[in-house]
Amino acid sequence: MRKMSVGMSLVELLVVMTIIAILTAAFATSFTKESQQKRDIQRQSDLRNLQVAIELYKNKNGRYPEGCNTPGNWSGELGSSYKCGNNTSQYIKNLAPEFIPVLPTDPKLNCPSSGSCNKGYVYTVNADGSVYKLMAKNTVEAEPDSDNLNGKGVDWDHPFKSCEISDDSQSYCTGSLSGNTPPHCQESNDQFKTSYGVWGGYAIPDVVPGHPQYENKIKTGTRAIICNIP
Numbered sequence: 001m002r003k004m005s006v007g008m009s010l011v012e013l014l015v016v017m018t019i020i021a022i023l024t025a026a027f028a029t030s031f032t033k034e035s036q037q038k039r040d041i042q043r044q045s046d047l048r049n050l051q052v053a054i055e056l057y058k059n060k061n062g063r064y065p066e067g068c069n070t071p072g073n074w075s076g077e078l079g080s081s082y083k084c085g086n087n088t089s090q091y092i093k094n095l096a097p098e099f100i101p102v103l104p105t106d107p108k109l110n111c112p113s114s115g116s117c118n119k120g121y122v123y124t125v126n127a128d129g130s131v132y133k134l135m136a137k138n139t140v141e142a143e144p145d146s147d148n149l150n151g152k153g154v155d156w157d158h159p160f161k162s163c164e165i166s167d168d169s170q171s172y173c174t175g176s177l178s179g180n181t182p183p184h185c186q187e188s189n190d191q192f193k194t195s196y197g198v199w200g201g202y203a204i205p206d207v208v209p210g211h212p213q214y215e216n217k218i219k220t221g222t223r224a225i226i227c228n229i230p
Contacts, residue, residue, distance in 0.1 A: 039142075063129025065093050
């Protein structure tokens with residue numbers, strides 16, 4: 001009788017190797033997705049923690065804290081294009097450690113070793129400290145599109161959308177005073193899809209209550225921070 005072979009044929013070996021490769025790829029994809037989702041959750045948590053600290057600062061000092069760069073411009077973490085001019089890590093002045101232990105940084109900034117880096121945790125405030133905006137800019141990784149219209153990414157229904165957008169007349173980025181929605185606030189825009197944002201406050205107008213432009217100046221001044229910062 002012919003002896004039975006205890007080895008594997010080439011075809012069998014190829015089949016096994018293919019199955020292993022498929023399983024490995026599936027595991028790697030699942031692990032990557034899970035890691036991205038965890039980092040996005042961390043980004044949302046960081047923004048909320050910062051938001052609480054910023055409001056506590058205002059309660060004590062009567063205004064929102066200054067950024068490390070000039071009012072109306074972004075102040076950001078080290079490694080980003082918006083880092084402080086003196087290379088400090090305190091991109092929001094006088095917030096840590098009294099109101100928050102340390103200022104958080106993006107869990108995966110992923111900036112090139114040279115050149116610009118339009119990413120990271122960034123903060124801006126107007127000159128009188130009445131309106132601020134805080135973003136995890138261009139780093140969001142794993143957000144689906146809830147309305148399935150524009151592909152993966154943050155959309156207008158997201159609680160951490162980076163512009164204040166609604167369908168009513170009081171919307172700051174789509175109302176009659178603002179004209180067309182700024183490009184970076186449109187749902188199909190890459191920055192909008194890959195950014196989280198929170199903001200607070202209302203601009204203090206330079207006219208007294210009852211002036212015909214009082215409400216308009218509040219809206220225009222607020223929009224200058226929460227909508228017009230690309």
